[in-house]
Amino acid sequence: MTTLRGIAIFLVCLVAAVTAVWVRPAAADTQIFPIPSASTSKNDGSDAGLIVPILITDPDGELKYLMAPMIIKNSIVGTRGTFNLFRYDTGGRQMQFIASLTEKIERKVVFNYIDPAFSDGRYFLNFGGTFFKNATSRFFGIGQTTVEADETNYTAREARANWRFGIYANEVTQIAVGQRVRQVSLQRGATDLPFTGDVYPTVNGVQGETIIVGHRATFYYDTRNNLISPTDGMAVTAYAEINQNIRNHDFPIFSRYELEVKKLIPSESKRAILIIRADLQATLGDQVPFFEQSSLGGQNNLRGYGVDRFIDKNLIAASIEERIHLVRAKIAGVAADFEIAPFLDTGQVFNSFKDVSFKDYRMTPGVGFRGIVRPNVVGRIDYGYSKEGGAIFAGLDFPY
Numbered sequence: 001m002t003t004l005r006g007i008a009i010f011l012v013c014l015v016a017a018v019t020a021v022w023v024r025p026a027a028a029d030t031q032i033f034p035i036p037s038a039s040t041s042k043n044d045g046s047d048a049g050l051i052v053p054i055l056i057t058d059p060d061g062e063l064k065y066l067m068a069p070m071i072i073k074n075s076i077v078g079t080r081g082t083f084n085l086f087r088y089d090t091g092g093r094q095m096q097f098i099a100s101l102t103e104k105i106e107r108k109v110v111f112n113y114i115d116p117a118f119s120d121g122r123y124f125l126n127f128g129g130t131f132f133k134n135a136t137s138r139f140f141g142i143g144q145t146t147v148e149a150d151e152t153n154y155t156a157r158e159a160r161a162n163w164r165f166g167i168y169a170n171e172v173t174q175i176a177v178g179q180r181v182r183q184v185s186l187q188r189g190a191t192d193l194p195f196t197g198d199v200y201p202t203v204n205g206v207q208g209e210t211i212i213v214g215h216r217a218t219f220y221y222d223t224r225n226n227l228i229s230p231t232d233g234m235a236v237t238a239y240a241e242i243n244q245n246i247r248n249h250d251f252p253i254f255s256r257y258e259l260e261v262k263k264l265i266p267s268e269s270k271r272a273i274l275i276i277r278a279d280l281q282a283t284l285g286d287q288v289p290f291f292e293q294s295s296l297g298g299q300n301n302l303r304g305y306g307v308d309r310f311i312d313k314n315l316i317a318a319s320i321e322e323r324i325h326l327v328r329a330k331i332a333g334v335a336a337d338f339e340i341a342p343f344l345d346t347g348q349v350f351n352s353f354k355d356v357s358f359k360d361y362r363m364t365p366g367v368g369f370r371g372i373v374r375p376n377v378v379g380r381i382d383y384g385y386s387k388e389g390g391a392i393f394a395g396l397d398f399p400y
Helices: 002-022
Strands: 029-032 035-041 045-051 054-057 063-074 078-088 094-102 107-117 123-139 152-170 173-187 209-222 233-245 253-266 272-284 294-296 310-312 314-331 334-350 362-373 377-386 389-395
Touching: 035 389, 123 173, 152 209, 272 294, 294 314, 294 334, 310 334, 334 377
Parallel strands: none
Antiparallel strands: 029 054, 035 045, 045 063, 054 063, 063 078, 078 094, 094 107, 107 123, 123 152, 152 173, 173 209, 209 233, 233 253, 253 272, 272 314, 294 310, 314 334, 334 362, 362 377, 377 389
16 A cells, blocks of 8 residues: 555656646756666665656756656665755756655655855855655764674654855855754664664663754855866865754753865866865764764765764764766757766764874775766766675765
8 A cells, every 4th residue: 555655656746747847938948758766775775766857958958947756666665756856047046845755664855945146146045944754774883993783773753944144255255154953853763673772772862852953153165166066176164063952951052063175176188077075073062962973974975884884073084086077978958977986985983082093094995977967967876885895875966
């Protein structure tokens, strides 16, 4: 019955998408092309299914909408029906909406809006919210020395909302303020692994409901030539955040800090781009929930491990990646670039800076494959290798 419900959701999404395409002005070009989908992830199991991307371009040939109804069979949580909608406007404005219903436990609704040139380019505006239940979340304990045998599973039930408003000091420098609200509770997961709440009942954030209200100030310096698919430039992000743990009356306040630097170095022909990234994070305070601390593993760092493989208060990480252009081709009437990207990720988490040691760094070499519809759309698959095996991640953006 639930499988039929997933299929019904997919069909409704497809009809809605096709209807939206049908009512577009005749001057807009529309392309629909079903493609099979298959992937595997260290935490999330194996996926197999069908995606139906629908690309709508304006009369000038620029991509205006990307819609992607999909139905996926997952080895852990069953059949999933999803509808993705992306809208792209002039000035870099973007809107994203995702709705997903899965046969077992998982749910997701996401909305996000970004306007990097708000009010004639003087300001930056971003706001959004999400609700989801992730039934394959993993926890191995706190620290760099946790082992694979410590693995537990839980469902992360979360609701989030956030906003950010920035002022441009000049063309490449922005000062922003923002707030976020995060509500988290842990429930039993969808795997046969032990439940995190049974194995780690005393770890902060495991029991009961956690509500975090964060207040952040951020400095951005960005000379990259595009926010979504850059080929040159440098980006520096630094933030300081004060957080209120509403449910914790003994230690309600903790703070977080991060400094991230990314540098893109193109070859003379622009057919190869070297990307170097360094990241430093620090968390100060007592009884900080484990999911609010720094973590390594997943699609954006240490890609040979599953998401949140290593967790602790502080983090040092670095990555190097060479994006090599392979070919440009027309896909459904839209020009797409394809790249291969060998990479090396490294990093460690730690409780105190006096604990940092070169012998504790984890390293994960790997390779990625990218499809890019410039300037707004990036699709990728990354494979990373580690001592615990390998991990494959797919996404609609660059890892950094």
